Amino acid sequence: MPALQTAAEAPMLERSDDGGVTTLRLNRPARFNALCAGLLDALQRELQALERDASVRCVVLEAAGKAFCAGHDLREMRSQPDLDDYRALFRKCSAVMQGLQALPVPVIAKVQGIATAAGCQLVASCDLAVCADTARFAVSGINVGLFCSTPAVALSRNMSAKRAFEMLVTARFIDAAQALDWGLVNDAVPAERLGARVAELARDILAKSPAAIRYGKRMFYRQRQMALGDAYEYAADVMAHNMMEDDAREGIDAFLEKRPPRWRRA
Incomplete structure (x- = not known):
């Protein structure tokens, strides 16, 4: 997979292409794939490239390591305590979320481990989502005094208002079965079948016009x-x-x- 950073650094985002299916892999496992500014920039560049690539028929968004995505990188956020910086960061994140839906082809989230805050927003912003039955989801900003306002936009468009608001004000984790029941994901399967289920869904899409x-x-x-x-x-x-x-x-x-x-x- 080609690196999207300098050769001396581990790539934050990896891409592979196989028969019309493009896979984007978040690659900050030591930081639970937190969405730092650099990773958001890399995602935005890839989404812009994919939008122009007529050979791409389906996109799979996955992550390295034990977690899918733990949301924003709080350490990075606290290092730049400026209102304009925060506005720019959340605009950047919102552009990525909207970019997923702006792609002309379906995007499938392949979720293992936890997806919290903006990571849960990432799942909700994809067109389809399949998770391992061990996956867990939360919008937990309220625990650190920050209401997950931008994740609320995507979350409230995936599930009922009351379910979404409950997650937002309690920060309570929901398991894979609840995520399926509440409409956040399309399917929850045993972890060893996650790759096969996503591949099956992609094949169904590729078989269509x-x-x-x-x-x-x-x-x-x-x-x-x-x-x-x-x-x-x-x-x-x-x-x-x-x-x-x-x-x-x-x-x-x-x-x-x-x-x-x-x-x-x-």
């Missing part, structure tokens, strides 16, 4: 911010444009002719 996936992801998030009537009007227009794609014509013809479709590759 690339054009339809790209239309669909963009539409899905945009319509959620609209009034019902506006959402239907927008969705109908997107669907009409999607119908004009070669893949839609091929897919319908293949269905009628009872044969597998031959998708147009990007």
